[in-house]
Amino acid sequence: MNRPLQSRPTADYATITAPQTVRLQRLLSGPVERIWNYLTDDALRRTWLAAGQMQPAAGTSFTLTWRNDELTDPPGNRPEGFDSENSLQSTITEYDPPHRLAFTWGSGEVAFDLEPQGDKVQLTVTHRGISDRTNMLMVGAGWHQHLDTLVARAGGGTPEPFWDGWTRLRDEYDALIPA
Structure with missing residues (x-):
């Protein structure tokens, strides 16, 4: 299946790799342990995705808490239907530092x-x-914008306002994903 969702050659859109599955990739400055920390360390992860203390082991539960208004300054215009905070209970299924989470x-x-x-x-x-x-x-636009924020944070740059980017990307994904 592997259908790229791209309208511009320089864009890093998600790829549909199977039904109900998307994959996104980004190239970041290393070393790998530094990027691993952006995935697993609460203080770093909250700068681009969501807060939540993780125990470093498969089978452990944790709560991710999104505060997307705090990811960028300014945050942009939050779309209707989104709260200032959302949480999700998760369980780590694989923990293989610094290669797979x-x-x-x-x-x-x-x-x-x-x-x-x-x-x-x-x-x-x-x-x-x-x-x-x-x-x-929503997932395609969300991961895309969160990863763009990670690229900026990990690279010492300034990400675009989160919600403005997400709204633009949602509209772009709407045009790219078959109905």
Whole structure:
């Protein structure tokens, strides 16, 4: 299947790799242990995704708490239907530092794979179990914007206002994902 969702060659859109599954990739400055910390350390993860203390072992539960208004300054215009804070109970399903982290995401799963490439690190995010097209749009835009925020944070740059980027990307994914 592997259908890229790209309208521009320079964009880093999600790829649909199987039904209910998207994959996104980003190349980040290493070393791999530094990027691993952005995935597992609460203080770093909250700068680009969500807060939540993790125990470093498969089978442990934790709560992710999103405060997307705090990811960028300014945050942009939060769309209707979103609260200032949302939480999700998750369980770590794989914990293999510094190469693979996977955890439950509702009835699905998200996996992060890190692969050193010289002085860079290829981050691959695979989200499985996306229930329908509406959620595919939200998940695609969400991961895309969160990863763009990570690239900026890990690279010492300034990310675009989170909600403005998410809204733009949701509209772009709506045009790219088949109805």
